[in-house]
Amino acid sequence: MTDETHGPPHVDKTRAHPARIYDYILGGHDNYEVDHAAARQVLSVWPQARTAARVNRAFMSRATRWLAAEAGIDQFLDIGTGIPTEPNLHQVAQEANPAARVVYTDNDPLVLRYAEALMTSTPQGRTAYLHADVTAPHTILEAAELRGTLDLDRPIALSCNALFHFIPDREAPHEIMETLVKPLAPGSFLALSHGTPDFDPVHIGRVQDIYHGQGIPLTTRAKDSIEPFFAGLELVTPGLVAPHRWKPQGDPPTDAEAAALDAEVSQYAAVARKV
Numbered sequence: 001m002t003d004e005t006h007g008p009p010h011v012d013k014t015r016a017h018p019a020r021i022y023d024y025i026l027g028g029h030d031n032y033e034v035d036h037a038a039a040r041q042v043l044s045v046w047p048q049a050r051t052a053a054r055v056n057r058a059f060m061s062r063a064t065r066w067l068a069a070e071a072g073i074d075q076f077l078d079i080g081t082g083i084p085t086e087p088n089l090h091q092v093a094q095e096a097n098p099a100a101r102v103v104y105t106d107n108d109p110l111v112l113r114y115a116e117a118l119m120t121s122t123p124q125g126r127t128a129y130l131h132a133d134v135t136a137p138h139t140i141l142e143a144a145e146l147r148g149t150l151d152l153d154r155p156i157a158l159s160c161n162a163l164f165h166f167i168p169d170r171e172a173p174h175e176i177m178e179t180l181v182k183p184l185a186p187g188s189f190l191a192l193s194h195g196t197p198d199f200d201p202v203h204i205g206r207v208q209d210i211y212h213g214q215g216i217p218l219t220t221r222a223k224d225s226i227e228p229f230f231a232g233l234e235l236v237t238p239g240l241v242a243p244h245r246w247k248p249q250g251d252p253p254t255d256a257e258a259a260a261l262d263a264e265v266s267q268y269a270a271v272a273r274k275v
Contacts, residue, residue, distance in 0.1 A: 016216065019106065060159070069097070078105065079160050099125050104127065105130045157188065159191045241270070245258060
């Protein structure tokens with residue numbers, strides 16, 4: 001869904017953007033040379049970035065599938081969507097429940113350019129795209145695209161994967177999350193993943209410096225600074241853990257394998273319920 005009254009979206013090809021850097025690291029092609037250069041810098045100091053991106057995507061899929069199939073959620077608000085990469089969240093949700101409805105939100109014009117073509121719905125469900133900035137949460141909550149697709153009087157899953165570490169402390173990220181969660185009906189869920197320096201502070205510090213050099217406010221946080229995003233919510237088992245430890249499928253990794261992955265992934269993830 002695009003806003004035709006404002007004409008075609010303008011994409012700034014002179015500055016790297018986190019959504020396009022992430023797309024490049026995942027092996028996508030919807031990015032530019034400035035994004036390639038930034039991504040190559042990241043990979044030069046932290047080659048595990050590709051693993052981290054894949055593990056984060058896998059967490060999104062498992063969490064969405066659990067929410068749709070096990071928790072009975074049929075409405076999803078995905079903020080910080082990024083460049084569409086299959087399977088997209090709506091594909092996972094609608095595989096479990098074809099009637100699921102999804103609203104995607106991002107502030108990158110490139111995401112807007114591809115949203116209409118790639119974010120198609122099942123006949124029973126519905127998807128919509130909202131071009132908005134999470135640092136102005138009321139513009140999301142009050143948008144016609146959201147209100148016309150989701151029913152705020154019923155439970156919604158709010159998905160914020162790899163997003164809030166791009167909101168610096170000066171923007172009051174915990175207050176932003178509180179604003180987003182407050183109007184959600186009881187029985188709603190928050191699914192979140194967030195970068196952390198806890199497992200590999202040296203390399204993650206270098207990555208953070210690279211993003212800052214590109215004018216991107218990457219702010220990885222320790223576990224005790226991520227926990228407040230779930231204030232007032234009930235964490236789903238196994239709680240706030242590295243994303244590959246959240247309800248893994250198949251044979252679980254050994255303790256040694258999981259510990260090695262912790263440093264490669266350098267993220268925490270969780271799903272929590274509003275009671």
